[in-house]
Amino acid sequence: MEHDKIISVNNLKTYFYTNERCNRALNGVSFDIRKGRTLCVVGESGCGKSVTAASIMQLLPDLSRIEEGSITYHSDGEDIRIDKLPKNGKKMRSIRGGDIAMIFQDPMTALNPVYTVGFQISENLKAHTKMTTKEAHARSIELLTLMGIPNPEQRVNEYPHQFSGGMRQRAMIAMAMSCNPKVLIADEPTTALDVTIQAQIFELMMKLKKEFNTAILLITHDMGVVNEVSDEVAVMYMGNIVESGITKEVLTKPAHPYTKALLQSIPILGKGRNQDLKPIRGSTPDPYNRPVGCQFKDRCDFATDKCMEMPGEEIVEGNHMVRCWHYKEVLSNGK
Structure with missing residues (x-):
């Protein structure tokens, strides 16, 4: 499946600087966007989803920069390093809006x-x-x-x-x-819309994907949407992808405590009103003053001393990746 990658993001680190403080908004993010496939990036507000989109589109604000890593656009016959292009240069402007287009979260500010x-x-x-x-x-x-x-x-x-x-x-x-466009980036395109319109918009996007083999990167915080429209999913927390893989595998066998907690915090259609919904305890840490090691450990039921060190990427099976020291326990713990 190598040939059908259209954008490869590798170890991307995008940092924001304010008042001599640094927010590592993206702290080593890697994923591929493939032709004719929808990749959903999901996570709570502030986890770095929109920064990912802004980095690919070269629309980052002034006080931020890509410190490390690469964004490669596999154009017809040539690989273009987007992160190396001047953001208002001719090449980037021809790619932005032509080959790679973006639907913003709030159309009122984008129009x-x-x-x-x-x-x-x-x-x-x-x-x-x-x-x-x-x-x-x-x-x-x-x-x-x-x-x-x-x-x-x-x-x-x-x-x-x-x-x-x-x-x-x-x-x-x-x-x-x-x-x-060959790639469509949609940053929570239905946030302000009611559910019927939301469904129509996703239907439209799916139709475009089928007809033009467009690759879609969909940013959302809604697990229901992920389940409906995506082929692959990447779960993001505090600037890291903590779990990724084929949507069905990740949603049926979540291996990261955060993915599991996200799934337990949403109601399931048809189960009635007696569902036991569990909000994720605690709140996201201050991005300017991050905890050492795993960013989720203070909210996690599986945390041990080992979590003081950031876990590496582990393969659960096939394409299913997780960053957690205790993923085997999480898996064996069932739903």
Whole structure:
């Protein structure tokens, strides 16, 4: 399966600096995004999910930088080291929005309020293709139609504030998909939407994946979504991937106490109201003042003195990876 990798992230360390303090937001993250597959990155707020996306897109804020590791984009016939490209250079700008597109968490901040939605989609098309203004306008209408937006001929000339939340998100997806990107990064694309719209948006993304063999990196904190839409999953905690593998294996046999705790904290459909839901005890440590060793140990039922040292990557079986000294106990402990 080597050949179908499209992005390889290897030992990525992205640090943020404020007031002479350092937050190791990503502390050695490695994963592959594959063509025609959906990889879900899941974890609590602040674990580094969005920083991962911003690192790949070269959209990191000023006081942060990639300290170590590599992000390689396997383009047709050449491997491009994204982490080595100047972030506003010509090459990066042609990749960003063309080959690798992103759907942001909040469409209201990602869409420009002073331009019509149609103008913003057309701009992207004209930047990455040889379309004329007229062709780009026609394609924008076509894209809005594909996204299920009613009266697209009229809507294309309207401004973001005239759209509802769900429609703004669809317009964002239309913009991201306008150039048939090879990789789509979706950062919690349905956070502010109701469940029916959420389902439609995921359906749209799955359809695009099937038709264009697009690779999708989906960032979410919702285990239900992971179960529905992903092929592979990476569970993130405090800047590290603590468990990863084929979604089905990870969700049915969680080997990391954190994955297990996440799964026990969500209700299961059809089990009624008497479910025993357990919130994860404690709270995430201060990123500027991290504990020594395993970052989860203070919230973990399996912790021992050994956890003062950071565990390495262990293979449970096949592609199923975990970083935990006690993963065998976690597995044998059942559900």
